[in-house]
Amino acid sequence: MAFMRKSKFRHVFGQALKRDQCYDGIRVTRTSWESPYCAVNPKYVAIITEAAGGGSFLVLPLAKTGRVNVDHPMVVGHKGAVLDIAWCPHNDDVIASASEDCTVKLWQIPEGGLKENLTEPAVDLISHQRRVTLLVWHPTALNVLLSTGSDNLVILWNVGTGEAVLQVDMPDQIYSGSFNFDGSRFVCTCKDKNLRVFDTHTGKILQEGKGHLGAKPAQCAYLKNGQIFSTGFSKMSERQYALWDENDLSSAIVTEDIDSSNGVMFIFYDADASVIYLAGKGDSLIRYYEVTDEAPFVHYLALYQSSAPQRGIGFMTKRGLNVNNNEIARFYKLHNTGLCEIIPFTVPRKSELFQDDLYPDTASDVPAISADDFFSGKNAEPVLVSLKDGFTPSQKEQLKVVRKSNILDKMPAKTAQQQPSNNAEAAAAPALPPGFDPQGILEDMRKLKLIVKAHERRIKTLEERLSQYESEEEAVEEA
Incomplete structure (x- = not known):
């Protein structure tokens, strides 16, 4: 006997405001x-x-x-x-x-x-x-x-x-990316169709696996529980979503085809409610799903339909919503x-009291750690x-x-009037031209050094790939 799965978000509905609003x-x-x-x-x-x-x-x-x-x-x-x-x-x-x-x-x-x-x-x-x-x-x-x-x-x-x-340095163009809950990891999708997770302190690739096999860009989002949600296209150009284990990207936990439209689907994730909204470019609708620990893990809730793409x-963000109206999401289309x-997306409730189950504590605008703390290896939720x-x-x-x-x-600041020098060569030295900016030159040098370092990294990577290719060629010739 079929039954309807219970969810407090089953009756969420979206209603666009009037044009003058x-x-x-x-x-x-x-x-x-x-x-x-x-x-x-x-x-x-x-x-x-x-x-x-x-x-x-x-x-x-x-x-x-x-x-x-x-x-x-x-x-x-x-x-x-x-x-x-x-x-x-x-x-x-x-x-x-x-x-x-x-x-x-x-x-x-x-x-x-x-x-x-x-x-x-x-x-x-x-x-x-x-x-x-x-x-x-x-x-x-x-x-x-x-x-x-x-x-x-x-x-x-x-x-x-x-x-x-x-x-x-990634092997191909990055299409999308997302930090995990405490920012210690980052997942990204690339043009080579692979999903990659790397450590944000060291840059080391922790996991890599083949994602959606279609040619169009894939999107991804880290979930609060450590799983990864992605959208993309199949070989047959059908739009689909998938759920992944961050520690094993060899195969998806769940993959589901959605439709055959051709717009890239952006992922909007509510970490407090575990609700995912999918909005495709060129679509006139927004789908939403709830992610749970129960199979099939990603549960379809409903969709918002309009006439215009x-x-x-x-x-x-959650702290910008109107909790008095039970608003759980708001889109700007x-x-x-x-x-x-x-x-606005709201949940109908008869009670006018604050709905604790809809609004658990959410991320504030107060940072948990400083940049120096993070780059020294610390993490915080x-x-x-x-x-x-x-x-x-x-x-x-x-x-x-x-x-x-x-x-x-550390250099002493120049005084308004310089004392005469007994050093003839120093006295004869030309003054700095008006508008001379040593700090500006140093800044330009800093930028050039960053550019040179980036080129050096790319050259090293290309040399390693060339060496690997030559070794493979020699192995083929010997065989």
């Missing part, structure tokens, strides 16, 4: 890179926009709904198209952007939003040799950011010092027409907070970069 008139980017194009936090919504002669994105306070003016201020500091954006989980005023100009930039949004175009980043991170395509913030360590690029590099940055602390989509549509009385954000300071000390820091 959304954001309209946005020139959404036309780039072909597979990115959600939208990032949301409890204060702002950010959307990558189309721009001529550079890259830009829009930042709007959540309350500023309605039609966006054509001349609304934007973030316009990139020389190439912006490909990804990500809000800092520990500071709602800081957002990172990745671009075709090979740079990662961090921006400090002024309180209340932009009043004029923002052109100067708070931090410029330069090490990638080709376009930067993906940004992921560390979930628990302050000022730790991961970036990937078309140079096949994964870089872990200490944003507070502007340093590329760890670089991992989604160009991109953003997902609100980008339309081809320039509309950013807000879609997120600092949790209750949403029962509403979430109050902690006080944040402006993002500052403190470069590592160098010899110039």
Whole structure:
């Protein structure tokens, strides 16, 4: 006898807000890179926009709904198209952007939003040799950011010092990635169709296995229990999802075909509720599933259906939701027409009391450890907070970069008037030209050294592959 599995999320439903309660008139980017194009936090919504002669994105306070003016201020500091954006989980005023100009930039949004175009980043991170395509913030360590690029590099940055602390060279283009719950591991999908898990302290590959066999990009997400959820395509180009054991990627625990559409499916994971939302680019629906310890482990719940396809989509963090309305998720759906549509997902309940079962303690905006702690080998789970009385954000300071000390820091400062010198050669030496900036030159040298190191690593890798190939050729000839 068939029976319906019980779940408190069985009756979750989504209801889009009216057009005047959304954001309209946005020139959404036309780039072909597979990115959600939208990032949301409890204060702002950010959307990558189309721009001529550079890259830009829009930042709007959540309350500023309605039609966006054509001349609304934007973030316009990139020389190439912006490909990804990500809000800092520990500071709602800081957002990172990745671009075709090979740079990662961090921006400090002024309180209340932009009043004029923002052109100067708070931090410029330069090490990638080709376009930067993906940004992921560390979930628990302050000022730790991961970036990937078309140079096949994964870089872990200490944003507070502007340093590329760890670089991992992958064999192919990285499509997506996700930290585990305490940030000690990172999983990524690559163009070679493999899933890889590596240690975020050492860069060592811990597990590797063949993922989805289709040619189109696969996506992945680390789950709270250590399992890995992925979406991709089969050999027959059917969309599918799979569940993996992080310690054994030789075969999936579960693989399920979904449909034959061709849009890449982005994964949005609610770690508190163990609910996964799948939103495909070009789809007009959002599917959601619950992950449990009971077979078949991934349980279909329902879907949200609309008439218009989604160009991109953003997902609100749990501390930005309205607990008084039993809201458990909120999406910001980008339309081809320039509309950013807000879609709250709620659980119907008769009681007006706080629903403890829907809102367990969730990750706060307080970091568990510092960047120095993390890069010295420490791990920590997120600092949790209750949403029962509403979430109050902690006080944040402006993002500052403190470069590592160098010899110039120990040199005595020049006085306004120099004393005459008895040394004739010194007296005859020409003065430094106006505008001479030794710190700027040192910064340029630092960037060049990073570039040279990256080239040296790639040359070494290519030499090893060439040596392996020559050895195989010799073995074939001898046989």
